[in-house]
Amino acid sequence: xxxxxxxxxxxxxxxxxxxxxxxxxxxxxxxxxxxxxxxxxxxxxxxxxxxxxxxxxxxxxxxxxxxxxxxxxxxxxxxxxxxxxxxxxxxxxxxxxxxxxxxxxxxxxxxxxxxxxxxxxxxxxxxxxxxxxxxxxxxxxxxxxxxxxxxxxxxxxxxxxxxxxxxxxxxxxxxxxxxxxxxxxxxxxxxxxxxxxxxxxxxxxxxxxxxxxxxxxxxxxxxxxxxxxxxxxxxxxxxxxxxxxxxxxxxxxxxxxxxxxxxxxxxxx
Amino acid sequence: xxxxxxxxxxxxxxxxxxxxxxxxxxxxxxxxxxxxxxxxxxxxxxxxxxxxxxxxxxxxxxxxxxxxxxxxxxxxxxxxxxxxxxxxxxxxxxxxxxxxxxxxxxxxxxxxxxxxxxxxxxxxxxxxxxxxxxxxxxxxxxxxxxxxxxxxxxxxxxxxxxxxxxxxxxxxxxxxxxxxxxxxxxxxxxxxxxxxxxxxxxxxxxxxxxxxxxxxxxxxxxxxxxxxxxxxxxxxxxxxxxxxxxxxxxxxxxxxxxxxxxxxxxxxxxxxxxxxxxxxxxxxxxxxxxxxxxxxxxxxxxxxxxxx
Numbered sequence: 001x002x003x004x005x006x007x008x009x010x011x012x013x014x015x016x017x018x019x020x021x022x023x024x025x026x027x028x029x030x031x032x033x034x035x036x037x038x039x040x041x042x043x044x045x046x047x048x049x050x051x052x053x054x055x056x057x058x059x060x061x062x063x064x065x066x067x068x069x070x071x072x073x074x075x076x077x078x079x080x081x082x083x084x085x086x087x088x089x090x091x092x093x094x095x096x097x098x099x100x101x102x103x104x105x106x107x108x109x110x111x112x113x114x115x116x117x118x119x120x121x122x123x124x125x126x127x128x129x130x131x132x133x134x135x136x137x138x139x140x141x142x143x144x145x146x147x148x149x150x151x152x153x154x155x156x157x158x159x160x161x162x163x164x165x166x167x168x169x170x171x172x173x174x175x176x177x178x179x180x181x182x183x184x185x186x187x188x189x190x191x192x193x194x195x196x197x198x199x200x201x202x203x204x205x206x207x208x209x210x211x212x213x214x215x216x217x218x219x220x221x222x223x224x225x226x227x228x229x230x231x232x233x234x235x236x237x238x239x240x241x242x243x244x245x246x247x248x249x250x251x252x253x254x255x256x257x258x259x260x261x262x263x264x265x266x267x268x269x
Numbered sequence: 270x271x272x273x274x275x276x277x278x279x280x281x282x283x284x285x286x287x288x289x290x291x292x293x294x295x296x297x298x299x300x301x302x303x304x305x306x307x308x309x310x311x312x313x314x315x316x317x318x319x320x321x322x323x324x325x326x327x328x329x330x331x332x333x334x335x336x337x338x339x340x341x342x343x344x345x346x347x348x349x350x351x352x353x354x355x356x357x358x359x360x361x362x363x364x365x366x367x368x369x370x371x372x373x374x375x376x377x378x379x380x381x382x383x384x385x386x387x388x389x390x391x392x393x394x395x396x397x398x399x400x401x402x403x404x405x406x407x408x409x410x411x412x413x414x415x416x417x418x419x420x421x422x423x424x425x426x427x428x429x430x431x432x433x434x435x436x437x438x439x440x441x442x443x444x445x446x447x448x449x450x451x452x453x454x455x456x457x458x459x460x461x462x463x464x465x466x467x468x469x470x471x472x473x474x475x476x477x478x479x480x481x482x483x484x485x486x487x488x489x490x491x492x493x494x495x496x497x498x499x500x501x502x503x504x505x506x507x508x509x510x511x512x513x514x515x516x517x518x519x520x521x522x523x524x525x526x527x528x529x530x531x532x533x534x535x536x537x538x539x540x541x542x543x544x545x546x547x548x549x550x551x552x553x554x555x556x557x558x559x560x561x562x563x564x565x566x567x568x569x570x571x572x573x574x575x576x577x
Contacts (some may be wrong), residue, residue: 115552117514125536126299190291202411211415229417243414250409
């Protein structure tokens, strides 16, 4: 809510990102190394397995961080996909206006009426097992709201004098959209993008949890949680550690996004 | 009013048609078929099976047949659950899934709206902040983390409730799944109600109501609440979608025999008709939710005219 909370959350996101990149080097254990002398060991400082190990003796600390890294990567890349499609589509619809705009936004409306999550599930079941496809199908779902936001912004920017001036100097549509519209819609877009990242991480881990997303030997927080649920009676840490990490990550991203949105709203008022 | 309804229902038909067509060709484009098994069957038997289900025909003939059967209300036989029709399978699981989802939705509304009103009225106090911080947690933490954590605490540690499993008619088994499904929409509804309420409290008619000397309680519940709920009404269709997706994992974690597992299992098994049936049922539910939202809008805000 408050700025202090958002800043704190931002720091936490930073720490998690840092851990996800650098963490695996802090610990001597490898992601896929099997430590048969410490199978299903509970978390502790001795033995070097800080988060404990799973039933195959793999170190949970390294695996959790690796999973966080994969989740973050997919979150960022898929958000980039939604940004590319959403900005392009929204800016074109908003700037050209008229019948084109009407048709394009009608398309967005129809698409958002479809149960897209089921299509993502179907696509990943049917053609899945590839992280690249995961980016594309998740990104293809996420761009709708982005396009709406960009179009709304474009509509108001279009009326401003500098666009008129650009038209008067003879700039083409493509140039105006790329040089004058897009840089000016970036603010709200960035805010919405910070809220898109956790949504996409959630979707990715949801798919991975169902066994449809990231596949072994790669790990994602979703697959780790799915494994943890299976063993939660005998080895609850297998669930608590990755589950807690995912919850914390999503929470912090949401708080940062909300804080940014509030800050931007206050400016506009 | 009735004309509007009919128009909207007619408008939903093309959407449903697009969904059916897309899904039909999408599942058939997948590698593999419904009769692939670990031990592969002799090719003659596979050919016989395919002929029996009409799968040896060209795709567009299958498509036409499927649509014709669908118009007669027939979802076809399941390819994987032998001797079951898709209608039968869905009819078996749907009541439980609908109960879960319906109770979750009702709880989310019944608790979320008062929570949002409370947070709006105390928006500058610690209690208001605390409510909204809880809401962020509810929105952010996914159901497949919440349910196992609840299971750990209330099932394994405290032994109050079963972690998973199902006995017909048992309420105990439904408590944790329902709580899990309720949390995200509850949090969203609280947040939207708060936002709507804060805005409405600034408006002229609320000031007038206060100026007339009405008690705060009357102003809030009789005057301010209805317009403040507009954003909540808009959220209801996405909420239905949220609960549906949630039920996919919740039912599988809690081991409840609803329809949630059929979509993923059906797609994995290439059980074409089952996947189609599930997508159609879910889409129809979503579209109806959208229709309900439009009607609600008109009731909440007289300025929204249905005729258009």
